[in-house]
Amino acid sequence: MTEWTLWLWPGASYALPQGPMVFWFGFTLLLWCCAALYSMQTIQSRKRLYWISFVLAMLGNLQLLLAQDVLGFYLGFALMSLSAYGLVIHRGDKTARQAGRLYLQLAILGELLLFAGLLLRVDAAEGALLIANLQSIELTPLTLTLLLLGLGLKAGFFPLHIWLPLAHPAAPVPASAVLSGAMIKAGLLGLWQFLPAQDPLLVSWLPGLALLALGSALFGALIALLHQSSKVVLAYSSVSQMGYMLLALVLYWASPLELQTAATWLLVGYCCHHALLKSALFLAAGSVNHYRLSTWHGALLLWPLLSLVALPLSSGAMVKYGLKQGVSESSLPALPLLDALLAFGALCTALLALHWLRLAKAQWQLPGPSLPGTASLAWGILVLASLSMPGWFAALRPQWLASLSFSAVLAALWPVALALLLHWGWQRSGWQLAAAWQQPRSPALGWSLWLKAGYQSRSRALPVLRLPAWRQSERWLNRRLATESLLPGVCALLLSLLLLLWLLSG
């Protein structure tokens, strides 16, 4: 492996991506380039803020992919997370600011947890700073929890997703595309790289993680059905899809050594597939919202959706087949349950896709400026990459071919057909959800506000709140400390000193 050790921070080391990482690096880079291309003519306000945040976040994301050492990864991770704050609050209205606040609070929390986790890992490895050196060190419950939380907060699977459905829709469209496509994958990458497969503790946690992953997949897709904004639906779809990717990761951890390579390819393939289609969908959502589109844009809008519901021939069919195959071959307990949940998940995903399509159709061809050429180009490139993925992602070609067999096609099609039927029935009946269920407000915003009260500057406009009793006594103590602590203490000290000198001389 080409590896450079540089005179940067201690242990700094870089390597060119290799094997599956080439694809990971490739889709990340492609996403950032396409997002930049799309932004060129569509971002009209607060350009400086947008581009500075964009470039810094991009550098962070690429840095964490290339870094081979713990500190380098952490540097890229933090740079990416914190710079993305500028993207989230770019719009500047109240929703964006609230989403940004929650995002930043959780990003900082994630940083701290990750810091603690990495530190404990490095300490257990006696100071070795290369990620590769950590692989032989056993996890403890504490480090495993810290890493799962710290990195999971970025990856955004249930229940660590709370910032995601608020932050992704708040950002400008191309930024949502990279947030959902590239950045949350960094959390998954971290989990993949920092948690050694075959670790006994991790293996014992795997059934729970598998359930969590499927729970996240179902939860995201079902909650998405309650929302009426196309970007929120896509954000929840990301939560759901991150569940599937976590499942692929669980399969990788659970697979025996000889099957590990195949499991790696499946994981990377799923990430690549989702990154391309989700960023294309976000661009589609934004384009439909704000611009007048030509008819051929309809194809660009539809294809990623078909790939999302894993229609045969698409990359979705390829990775979903791989996932099912992996689950059925794995040693996880309660297999029938997992299989059933996977099938139910496919149904939910199809319902989500139809729901989104209905939302997009409602906005189709509203009056507005026509979509700029660069934006069309960026969108087109992403769709083309997604479309051709079965062609160039050779490692999963067997799965793709197998997914074309009759039984596999049938297995892939029935949830879609059922979803169509349900959706059609729902539209026909005109049945509406109870108002209390529609667009549920995330409780996380309340928690964020509560946390903010702890550190915000008091504003003169607000009436001064009465402090709790312990804070009042604390203030009293602070005053005493500041004004009167010194002299009595020193006098006592001096007296004792004189006493001592007297004793010594005597």
Add this chain to the structure above:
Amino acid sequence: MDWNSWLPLWVVLSSLLPGLLIFTLAEDRYVLRTSLNMGGVLLKLGLVGWMWQGVKAGQDYYFELPFLPGAPLVLHGDALSMQFVLLSSVLWCVTTLYAIGYLEGSPLRSRFFGYFNLCVSATVGLALSGNLVSFVLFYELLTLATFPLVVHRGTAAALKAGRRYLAYTLTGGTVLLFGAALLHSLIGSPVFMPGGYLQPLLAEHSGVLTLAFVLLIAGLGVKAALLPLHGWLPEAMVAPAPVSALLHAVAVVKAGAFGIVRVVYDVFGVEVMQQLDLGWLLVVLASSTILYGSWRALQQQDLKRRLAYSTVSQVSYVTLGVAMLGPVAAIGGLVHLVHQGVMKITLFFCAGNFAETLGIHKIQELNGVGRRMPLSSTAFTLGAAGMIGLPATAGMLSKWYLATGALEAGYPWVLLVLLGSSAMNAMYFLPLLYRIWFLPAAPWPQERVLSNRFETHWMLLLPPVLTAALVLLMGLLAGTDISPLSWSKLIVEREFSYD
């Protein structure tokens, strides 16, 4: 006489002599005063650079002058003292530039710069002191030289702060003197040596040694702003911005922290500390100071006060690293001595710039400063990121080494202290950055046009930009030979490899 043995003296004199000359100058001799100032600073920088590479190569710089019976005045350049000398010379260089720009046109500049130079001489002397008696001497000189700077403005608030400063530091100095005298009566004042020199006394006098330790730490803790003794520091922020920058980053608080390093490593030594079981006391004290300082900073509405409480918290990182008595923790503490200095001086420079240019003192007034003063605001952002310990900045490395050292030295709960302090740092710095960059600007309290080309006078702008660049470089290039981190490793190698 050998040139090498005179070098430490010259390092001290290179600012003392210009300082004394400046006292004699008339107020309007701007050019001469400035050239004396800058000449002294640059000469010192050159001498220190020369000495630095000598110490690195293993050269010994030792200067001795008869002073008290049995206790000569010793100036000795070892690796540890070079860390502090280099920090103070570099930061003094930028602070002098800043002070010249800051005080332009204000009265009593000769007095100010005279004491300013005396102050650096005392700091450098303190860093180079080779035994406890010389250390105490320079420690007291530092107190006396900084007092006129704190009360420089002469307002009622400044005088009040000055009185409190003097009350605290003089009593602290007395206690320190008693501690030193106690040790002197037992064993004399040998030259500081790695591993300490109190081992022979341990069997007989362990009680007295404990008392001496408590006295020394109580005396040094005043300047290092350890928990019950920190009261003077937030008050002293009424001083002019360059003085605050210097009090907080280099001279006074660092003198205290540096003294604690000296006492722990070179007077008592790690083994004696372990046998007397004194380390944990200091660890607990430092940890509570860290948390308390951060907690208090969170409540402040005045920018400089918030920075002051942040100093209370951050300086104790140094004490914490040293007190844990492990080599890795020591690296963390020693490197934070430098890192905290550079980061905090950046923040104070920027706070000074906001106050001078736009009249901003309160946190609520910071809204939208980023667009009006982008360079200062960027520097402030980098300094704050360093304080939080975000990666790529110097602060992250200190935190990393301190935390690793805490695990190694058997204080796992210190990790929680560090994380808690980082979280609180984020809580009191990020809202500032949010105001600076993302909120729309309100009318400034008191705007002054200091420059037509830059956002403020170039002498006020250049220092924070330079130090902010240093914050980043010290973090990114920590693996290079010239980084503070490598130097701290060298110190620890020499301090821990005695036998």
